[in-house]
Amino acid sequence: MLVTVGSKNKVKVNAVMEALKLMGIDAEVIGVEVDSGVPLQPYCNDTFVGARNRAIRSIELASGDIGIGIEGGVCIRQGMVMAFAVVHCVSKEGRENLATSSYFTLPEEVSSLMIQGKELGEATDIVFHDKESKRGLGAVGHITKGLISRTALYVQPVILALYPFLG
Incomplete structure (x- = not known):
């Protein structure tokens, strides 16, 4: 089985590989550079749109069996800026x-x-004096002092998005 990930970011690709391993699924996983079709910093609903676009575009470009899009975004809720990720599988x-x-x-x-x-x-890099944190710890890793890595944050939603396809 070929699983395509709509990004070459190792954090996202590794999260998919780790999720598949936890699920006991043997699959080839490749990252495919695609355009999310949403702004560089997606807000709220754009995060869902970007994840879906990444999944669809990756499966089309690489002729995969399952395409996975992971998009990080933010929403303002009760006056607070909250970060989250969407995982979409096709x-x-x-x-x-x-x-x-x-x-x-x-x-x-x-x-x-x-x-x-x-x-x-970019904001995370400035505040935490890092470089390319979105390809490493990310905001979640910095604020939790490494207790929750960006990869770990993505593993559970990858499993939850994948379960209907691998059962």
Whole structure:
């Protein structure tokens, strides 16, 4: 089975590989660079749209059996900027399913930079003096001091989005 991931970001590809391993599924996993079709920093519903676009475009480009899109985004809820991810899965037959990660509140310093127009990864890099954090710890890793990595944040929703296809 070929599973395509709509990104070459190792964090996303590794999350899919780890989820498949936990599920006892042997599959080839490849990252495919695709355009999400949404702004660089998706807000709320755009996050869902971007994840679906990534899944569909990856399966089309690489002729996979299952395409997976993972899109990180933010929403403002009760006056707080909250980050989360959407995982969308599509089979070559056209079946679809999705799940979200946990939502978590971003620190005020990060939120302020985002309100000024910065993307979450850029704001995280500035506040936590990091480089390319979205390809590593990410905001979640920094605020939890490494207790929850960005990869770990994605594993559960990957499993929840994949379960109908692999049962």
